[in-house]
Amino acid sequence: MTRSAVFDHPNDAFATERDTSLDPQDWEVFRADAHRGLDMMIDYLRDVRDRKVWQPAPAEVRAEFKAPMPQQGKPLGELLKTFETSMLPYATGNTHPLFMGWVHGGGTPVGMVAEMLAAGLNSNCGGRDHIAIDVEREITLWLAEAFDFPRESSGVFVTGSSMANMIATLVARTDILGEQVRTDGLRATGQLVGYASTEAHACIERAFEMSGVGSAFLRRIPVNRKHEMDGAALRAAIAEDRAAGLLPFVVVGSAGTVNTGAIDDLARLADICVEEDIWFHVDGAFGALGVLSPELKPLLNGLERADSVALDFHKWLQVPYDAGFFICRHPDLHRRTFMSTAAYLSRAPRGLAAADIWPCDLGPDLSRGFRALKTWFTFQSFGAEQLGATLAQTCRVARHLEALIRRSTVFELSADVTLNIVCFSVKGDTTGRVNREIVMDLHESGVAAPSTTKIGGRPVIRAAIVNHRTQMRDMETFVAAAEACAARVMAERAAPVAP
């Protein structure tokens, strides 16, 4: 078929209004279905506590999702039914109060409504002059206020802190090498080297991989007993690298490590970065928003001196997934790391292509949903005071869990509890095998979902209290279930192997 012939056939099947759009043929039928879907989700969230935290999808349900691409459409009502029976029961479980795996936020009903509004509006927040950009800027202002950053700080929504930490790596790279690195690449320069603690998140390593610096040049600085980066060791590593002719370009402090919730001594790191003239970035994926709580804010002392911060609104702040953020106190440097001069990104003096700085000047994305809206609704619905109180509450629940573990005859603590993460182990489980079995059993029981992590090389049980729904009394349920699992696992191990 030649190109010019493609549309030359006379049979225009799309001439009628009905066929030429994907809007509903009958808006009122659609409306009724949509409302049914909304009610289903409201009931689901209201009754979350009555269900299992998690259950595996049966093989026949999984098989439904291995079908060929559908050629014909199905009514929305039928699809909602499939969603209800084959998806809703087999979710991650992080909406449930007894989900404590990894660091997952629980979401809120308000966040769900906001996301629906955003999807209807369907804004592309890469740039242009429309209100979604103003809302995103307002969130940046709020964060600058909360972090005691300059009002002119630049900020941008991304998927999550993995991407925000990648952006930090790139802006820090521009800081030391200039914009020229964008054109010339890394072979034309000295070898960059950066620093983070042994407890820092693996996405820092990934940022070094993706950016071409190489993860071998991310120095993993040892931590003290509280899992905080050792300042003296950091200084020594920098001195050694400088002596070897390398170019130290970024120190990444952790505000809430993924394993134990530890917060580096940010003020100390800030001092070192000033003395050494190195970019100070803080990976505050879940911990940075602790500034909203007057009780927690002192733990984050020094954050206000960071050059940039990565954080996630979908963790402690309960905004629905995903809503990561990067904020930078040097807007010009930030912009010079990403801004492009492509014709279709050029700015007009007026009209839809007006405005000066677009979000696509501040990060890798050009197509971007309206993440600011669900974040805006979250702040506006609850206010910073209640949000801060919610963060403090998760820490209080963690303290309660800590106390229960201290009293337990079966378990012992594996790390200090700084914030909201409690790591513990079966006493005497030197290999961590019993811990792993307990966690899998708990998942399959549907009662509670902690995760495992490794501390000192040994798998331990980790409970991250991130969900706003988690109550003090849930910790009694959790520990009792964990102790029952432990007894069962240990009995099985002690039992003679069946002939």
Add this chain to the structure above:
Amino acid sequence: MTRSAVFDHPNDAFATERDTSLDPQDWEVFRADAHRGLDMMIDYLRDVRDRKVWQPAPAEVRAEFKAPMPQQGKPLGELLKTFETSMLPYATGNTHPLFMGWVHGGGTPVGMVAEMLAAGLNSNCGGRDHIAIDVEREITLWLAEAFDFPRESSGVFVTGSSMANMIATLVARTDILGEQVRTDGLRATGQLVGYASTEAHACIERAFEMSGVGSAFLRRIPVNRKHEMDGAALRAAIAEDRAAGLLPFVVVGSAGTVNTGAIDDLARLADICVEEDIWFHVDGAFGALGVLSPELKPLLNGLERADSVALDFHKWLQVPYDAGFFICRHPDLHRRTFMSTAAYLSRAPRGLAAADIWPCDLGPDLSRGFRALKTWFTFQSFGAEQLGATLAQTCRVARHLEALIRRSTVFELSADVTLNIVCFSVKGDTTGRVNREIVMDLHESGVAAPSTTKIGGRPVIRAAIVNHRTQMRDMETFVAAAEACAARVMAERAAPVAP
């Protein structure tokens, strides 16, 4: 305040059930508000044609979004009212049938419902064993089917093609240099070099910047009259680079360029890549899904031979923002580019941490919303046939616009119309200044929103027909409005300057 003292005060303000969650205090009050919000959005989408495409937000509305962080919460009903009066009227406008700026999808009411479900479910799709991961895998299967890729191809949702093209750059980097590049970085290797046409999207350049290769090492290959990459010039560039000791590692074909919708001769590029043993990536941001239309599929001949493809479901397929995708025919190489061994990402034999490949093994994100759901609902609601017909319809509307421009006494075409993008200019506007004025006037009129781009260095008017709502008859409205603007602009230019 010492760390241990933080939670030791006796006044526990969070002991009551009411205060310890962000769920509604009264679910029925919340339910009523949520349904009102849904109705507002359904009416908004139903009546989209009756409104202006776009209007600038007045200064007093913008000022509302410069307030300090709210300390106290507000009722949802009040926030919905603010959304209705201060946000809805000032959106990007891409839901409107006469929005033709850049390449923006229009979204669908079904997509909005699906996004609401996803936000309520609040799955983190970075990994673990839950149904959202199965749904994402099913979309990968469907794409593999549509592209004639192997069934075992790997795929991952990302924000958009900017990120998908970045992933392609990284996987191609692994292909030539091995996994070692993740650790060692780019200074330890030869200089990589890649190829794309002069019409390829700027995000390819950005991928070269971010990955440390350097944009100077993205060769911009000239195009023919149809804006397709010149194969002979590509061969010559590769030969020259090899002779200079550089390492050619990726050729990026464009399937639907942003300026004119041109599609490179993908079969030719595939041949060259096989001969030269270079990774063949296709940036099919909006064009790749043309395979769903039997009429358009022949234009994409050769796509089935690509090593990887980047695409956006939020453009031609009308999935709400954002929903980009990367698919790769070499799953092992793809995984080896991203997989991490961090303890908290380790896999368990059973329970929530089971399953073999997680999406975080295939891309940079660990926190990821459930983008697959809105995509799944879109395919299931309409079926591939109707979706393909919708794509073809946008091309037919573009052909109609082309015909109107050919008949116009004011305008002339600036480029061939391959797919759904029509570039045109006021006759004799050698500087493009009149074109730019017309576009800004059209935006401010609210009647239609095309954009500008540069062709041969001159700003021209560009209409990208991407929205499923755009009808044949809208083109008459558009051209008449554009002609009226042209007459006004030219009259103003001809008039003597006021004293």
